[in-house]
Amino acid sequence: MSVAGIYTTARENWRVTFLVFVLILSSVALFAPTGGGTGADAAPNSTVTNGTTPAPTVNDTGDSGMTNLQYGIQLSGGTRIRAPLQGYVANDVDIGGRDSTAVEQAVAAELPNTDAGDVTVRGPSSEFNRNTPAIELTSNATQSEFTAALDAAGVEYGAVSSGVTGETREETVRVLRSKINQAGLSGGSVTTITDESGQRFVVVTVPNENPESVVDLVQSRGEVEVLAYYPTEENNETVYRNRTVLTQDDFANIGVAEQQQSGGGAFVPVQVREEAAPRFQADMVETGIARPGGSGCGWPSESGTCLLVTVDDRVVASYGMRASLAESMVDGSWVQDSGFQLLAANISEAQSVAISLRAGALPAALSVAEGDVLYVAPSLGAEFRTNSLITALIAVFAVSGVVFVRYGEAKVAAPMVVTALSEVLILLGFAAAIGYPLDLSVIAGFIAVIGTGVDDLIIIADEVMSEGEVNSRRVFQSRFRKAFWVIGAAAATTIVAMSPLAVLSLGDLQGFAIFTILGVLVGVLLTRPAYGDILRALLTER
Known part of the structure; x- marks a missing residue:
């Protein structure tokens, strides 16, 4: 032809x-061949630099091997958690022209195990079809306790429903994705679904992982704080107090969790933000944790001065301050570098601290008990x-x-x-x-x-x-x-x-x-x- x-x-x-x-x-x-991998954690000896430590990346699903197909947990094995977010929303709120922050503090003060960060006044939002203000609660208080707190704070409101607002749901999905990514769980994904009754769920899927590790990761809200534990004189008596000296927002860079050369502990190298460093340095000197020669820690017994690292109000490490770091804070030179090491009892705790610091705290906790966990x-x-x-x-x-x-x-x-x-x-x-x-x-x-x-x-x-x-x-x-x-x-x-x-x-x-x-x-x-x-x-x- x-x-x-x-x-x-x-x-x-x-x-x-x-x-x-x-x-x-x-x-x-x-x-x-794709010529790429699923990403890897930063090198074990990475330290804090002027940039954020590179986070591991993940594919959306498990790799099939011979082809470029990706498999979900039904065909590769793994864990899927489907759970609602813990919280309540009071709709059609009238705060009477008061400042939103004052209202949040007033409502939180009436609730057990709740601080102002767990109560949020939300304005109208066309994106989520909310035409009037709302007050959202994300602690573990009950609905009756929430309504009683609203009444005590003088807030007028309409219906109170279980769940959270769309803004909180979106932020929770973002943080969970970051936590899974930072933990190096290859193939993890986070989505939201709505069942036939209209209830919204967050679905976390992680191939090739057992349910215990996934539940531990997603159920923790990941709120990291550094507390100063120190003695003070009150009524001619020595009383030990806790003071929050650093929160998650105060950290500029977070390194990779590392095992200590001796002693069996672990640490996470961190750097404090420039605007927070002078305040932290002053707190260390004022509480006596930073003093010439360094300080020792006797926590939980009442002796010495300590830095306490907590995750979701659980103390994961307590320690004093070595002489070189303490003296740099006393003479004021530490703020020029503003880096130090957050210690932990073991490498697992250090990794938990690092993951929580990088990903941020969950704005609302997953109520796993009200959902279901599938493991294949x-x-x-x-x-x-x-x-x-x-x-x-x-x-x-x-x-x-x-x-x-x-x-x-x-x-x-x-x-x-x-x-x-x-x-x-x-x-x-x-x-x-x-x-x-x-x-x-x-x-x-x-x-x-x-x-x-x-x-x-x-x-x-x-x-x-x-x-x-x-x-x-x-x-x-x-x-x-x-x-x-x-x-x-x-x-x-x-x-x-x-x-x-x-x-x-x-x-x-x-x-x-x-x-x-x-x-x-x-x-x-x-x-x-x-x-x-x-x-x-x-x-x-x-």
Whole structure:
């Protein structure tokens, strides 16, 4: 065939050419080496610098190995936690023109185990469909205690509902993602969903991790404080007091947790922000923790002066101050560098401190007891992968057998099966390209795509061949267009039916709907027209 003939054939069958091109792109996305990894923690000997210590990065899901596909926990194993956020919201609030901070402090003062940071006055927000102010509580107080505190503080309010505001939910998702990232849990993801009753949940998914470690990580609010523990004279008696000298917002840079060379402890190198350093230095000198020769710590017994490091009000380390650091604070030179080491009892506690400092504190805690925890063992995930592959192969062979029995002609049936499988390859390539996690619902979507795809191809073949032999391309095109209107209408119906599931946060149903819709679109826009060109070339001569 001449060059002109090849060009003419390619132009007439451009849909087939485009399908082949897309299949090549999909194969590259599916099998080509990516040349990248999942990221790694900073080197163990990293120290505080003028920039933030690089955080480890993660992929969205577990790696499949032979391909670039990513697997969710159902096919790779791991833990998924679905839980609501702890809190209450009083809507339609009227604070009577008072300052918001004063109202927050007044309400918090009436509640047990609650400080002003747990009470927030929220203004109207069009983004979250809130037209009036609201007061939000994120401590573990009960609803009756919250309403009693609002009454005692003189706040007028409407309905009180459980849960948190949209702003808090978004911030919680951001912090949880950062905590998972900082902990180096490869494949971790955090999303929100809404169940059929309208209750909102945060969903944390971490492949290849046991539930205990994931629950410990996400359930901790991660509020880190450094306290000065020191003696003071009151009524001619020595009394020991605690004073908060540093909070999370006071740290500029956080290094990597390291094991101490001796003593069995660990530490996190940190640097205090320039604006907070003079205050911290003055507090250390005033409390006597920083004094010539250094200081010793006898905590929890009442002796000495100490720095206490707490995470969620739990003391994870207590220590004095070495002579060199103390003397630099006494002479005022420490603020020029403003770096020191936060000690911890062991490397695990030090890592917890570092993660919490980098990620920030959760604005609201996850109420895991009111949610559910799903754990899939890696061996069970591998079994699910094998069974999914076997199911897909059975579906392919079953469809192929039915098609060959129906038509008895390889030139009609073979392109039909190949075209249907090409849709699956395109969807797999798309999933690999964007890193979408494959789970059982997505596999079900693939099988649904095979079934609906072959249905459409059978409609095309039956319509084209129903009135006898196709004796011209004009007749073929007329019959093909008639069939295409039918499958186009069916595709539109499927897309409309699946769209709510695709856009609503309904968990596993979302993945099924997304890939079913994608499969329908690929079929109508790409594979069905290409199959028509193939069938025309095989059945007509002019």
